[in-house]
Amino acid sequence: MKDIATPIRTRAILEKHGFSFKKSLGQNFLIDTNILHRIVDHAEVTEETAAIEIGPGIGALTEQLAKRAKKVVAFEIDGRLLPILADTLSPYPNVEIVHEDVLKADVESVIHEKMQGIDDIMVVANLPYYVTTPIIMKLLTENLPLRGIVVMLQKEVADRISAAPGTKDYGSLSIAIQYYTTAETVMTVPKTVFVPQPNVDSAVIRLLKRKKPAVKVENETFFFEVVRASFGQRRKTILNNLTSNLPNGKAFKEAIERCLAASDIDPRRRGETLSIEEFGRLSDELYRTFNEGPAEK
Ligand code: SAM
DSSP: OOOTTSHHHHHHHHHHHTOOOOGGGTOOEEOOHHHHHHHHHHTTOOTTEEEEEEOOTTTHHHHHHHHHSSEEEEEOOOGGGHHHHHHHTTTOTTEEEEOSOTTTSOHHHHHHHHSTTOOEEEEEEEOOGGGHHHHHHHHHHTTOOOSEEEEEEEHHHHHHHTOOTTSTTOSHHHHHHHHHEEEEEEEEEOGGGEESOOSSOEEEEEEEEOSSOSSOOSOHHHHHHHHHHHTSSTTSOHHHHHHHHSTTGGGGHHHHHHHHHHTTOOTTSOGGGOOHHHHHHHHHHHHHHHTTOSOOO
């Protein structure tokens, strides 16, 4: 039998089941097995690996994962796809479909229940583009036992995630993700390999989890607050952004200046030029100051 991801087989499956795409669920299915092989290669999936897929669609990527992995668990929100997947994936006993919105799912329990005894766990997916960032952030902040994440997403978001300091794409998303992982864009993908074709260009990113976050900070929540505040308005200096965007920032202006000096950061720099280490240093200085009470006059 031909692979699911060939144009002819995909069309036949869709016709057989009378399936119509839901744009609101980000349904753009892959019809190129070569691209799928490369995604699975980049994830370094072996017979020791358990793969978590988000949004199997009609099973194009699931099938390629099932051929190489020990186990595949796929979260699918659209109940109409369940009978189709039962049909297309029937040759693969190592696949399990979980009918759930991944954003609401207890992924940790699913790993615990369905992947016992497997140490190498990778998320591999062609993500629904309307929720790429929340899905990636959920997978990283829930402290799951993952080796990493290899996912297809909008090229524009991939560029922001893997951006280096000083570039136009570098921002709070780059830092949020690079705090937990080393991030790299490993492929760009043309629109023609999807049905229906999306409006935007696509790319595949590989996020490998760090053993420890990129910087050690006193308070993680506060660190991310400082990062977000620093990028509030990209044209403003770091000092102006922090005074405008940190709670009570105006009252703390002089203290913020002192913290910038103590962290060896010129107050006239822009947030986009700061490395993650510099944000770490600055956030610790600010955290100590902000927790000592009102600004010293
Ligand atoms: N993996 C398939 C492929 O590559 O051909 C389909 C990918 S398609 C871009 C995204 C899939 O995610 C669709 O099957 C869609 O129904 C599913 N989906 C959308 N939102 C979801 C969510 N919140 N949780 C789980 N699956 C979701």
